Amino acid sequence: MSSEKYDRLKILDHRHLWHPFTQMRSWMRDDPVIIERGEGNYLIDVNGRRYLDGVSSLWCNVHGHRKLELDRALTEQAGRIAHSTMLGLSNVAATELGAELIAIAPAGLSRVFYSDSGAESVEVAIRIAAQFFQLTGAPSRTRFLTLAESYHGDTIGAVSLGFSEPFHRHLRGLVFPALKTEPPHIFRFHRQMTPEAATRTALDAAARVIDQHRDTLAALVIEPLMQGAAGMWAHDAEFSRGVAELARAAGALVIADEVATGFGRTGAMFACERAALAPDLMCLGKGITGGYLPLAATLTTEKIFEVFLGEPHEYRAFYYGHTYTGNPLASAVARANLALFRDEKIIERIQPRVAQLTAGLRARFAGLPYVADIRQHGLMAGIELMADPKRRIAFPSARAVGHRIIMRAREAGVIIRPLGDVIILMPPLSIDEAELELLMDTVCAATREILEREPSSELMR
Ligand SMILES: Cc1ncc(COP(=O)(O)O)c(C=O)c1O
Numbered sequence: 175m176s177s178e179k180y181d182r183l184k185i186l187d188h189r190h191l192w193h194p195f196t197q198m199r200s201w202m203r204d205d206p207v208i209i210e211r212g213e214g215n216y217l218i219d220v221n222g223r224r225y226l227d228g229v230s231s232l233w234c235n236v237h238g239h240r241k242l243e244l245d246r247a248l249t250e251q252a253g254r255i256a257h258s259t260m261l262g263l264s265n266v267a268a269t270e271l272g273a274e275l276i277a278i279a280p281a282g283l284s285r286v287f288y289s290d291s292g293a294e295s296v297e298v299a300i301r302i303a304a305q306f307f308q309l310t311g312a313p314s315r316t317r318f319l320t321l322a323e324s325y326h327g328d329t330i331g332a333v334s335l336g337f338s339e340p341f342h343r344h345l346r347g348l349v350f351p352a353l354k355t356e357p358p359h360i361f362r363f364h365r366q367m368t369p370e371a372a373t374r375t376a377l378d379a380a381a382r383v384i385d386q387h388r389d390t391l392a393a394l395v396i397e398p399l400m401q402g403a404a405g406m407w408a409h410d411a412e413f414s415r416g417v418a419e420l421a422r423a424a425g426a427l428v429i430a431d432e433v434a435t436g437f438g439r440t441g442a443m444f445a446c447e448r449a450a451l452a453p454d455l456m457c458l459g460k461g462i463t464g465g466y467l468p469l470a471a472t473l474t475t476e477k478i479f480e481v482f483l484g485e486p487h488e489y490r491a492f493y494y495g496h497t498y499t500g501n502p503l504a505s506a507v508a509r510a511n512l513a514l515f516r517d518e519k520i521i522e523r524i525q526p527r528v529a530q531l532t533a534g535l536r537a538r539f540a541g542l543p544y545v546a547d548i549r550q551h552g553l554m555a556g557i558e559l560m561a562d563p564k565r566r567i568a569f570p571s572a573r574a575v576g577h578r579i580i581m582r583a584r585e586a587g588v589i590i591r592p593l594g595d596v597i598i599l600m601p602p603l604s605i606d607e608a609e610l611e612l613l614m615d616t617v618c619a620a621t622r623e624i625l626e627r628e629p630s631s632e633l634m635r
Contacts (some may be wrong), residue, residue, distance in 0.1 A: 321404075
């Protein structure tokens, strides 16, 4: 993997960059793949090598790369204006987009607050919820309930919700403690209950925590149907809806974090639709621009919005914002993204791909001795690998099984990214039948190569 251009860029990368979620010492020992272009569902590196984008460029790409309509929306908007502020002004693209988002959002949501990343959309939601209760005479409602191992982003507020000991222990002194409840996955997978019993037990557990904190709970924050970054921890619609009803009955708000699940990912436009969940606040990011530009949005109801109204001297306004809030370029691309969902009937069109993924994963992976679980909602799936699935014994983390599998897949021309030893498949919604076969074949071959060609004693060490 070498050319003069590549070598130069590699030196610059290793000398100046600091990559997210990356141990840079290991990074600097390796040859990075440096992407230069994209074409449909493929990424192309500076040496001209093509890779199938099996994780949608971190779960955000929807229609593939260089999608004509999105490219056009971007350049047309650039021909008008790239950016103007939303503080004291409005802009055409963000205004039109706001109305279009509300038109497709779950019933009851009527207001859009923009930000730039998924984490910020969550930050906005928890700050709206906290201020809502300060303004409505319930100042003790300051606590947030989240699911164990949930992930809501990487600002300090979002980390407080999704605190994880290995990643965040250095931040312990900075975060606020969130309340936790165990989702069905823990009861089904780790405690080997039936799915029905797991849902019931998880709802009982949530009811107990909510009851204990019923006077201080501000909001439940939930990734509906699928806790993505936890390792694709799936639960059913009944749990999403049930836990939301429990929170609401205790006087708390319900925040649906659809940053990962939104925009068709679970097979419906929003996971809330599949769960028949009507949130008070909904967080959107990632796929909102088809995976083109950083844009996020927090949607909420008129009831919540109205509480913030008052005279300037009353200081009820929502004092929050970023420089690029409601950026016109991103908003214009997001509008074109929504138009594609409508014109190309994306939700209808992906249904055969969803079924293909279900059948294809089962055919290739079910029954392999190290496959502990296959979890999927729509076009988001995780294959959990373990040294001893029956006894729930993980591979020693030093063996880096997940990492080695994805590196093997990369050699074969497929980019994926694991979460520990859970292999994640999250292709663009535009993936076609043959590309999906290729993705599953390559990942299966890579998995078998790493796990079947090595002596098992090696793997267990
Ligand atoms: C459910 C969920 N919420 C929030 C985020 C954070 O989004 P961002 O990385 O855009 O800040 C993510 C990112 O993976 C996510 O999966």
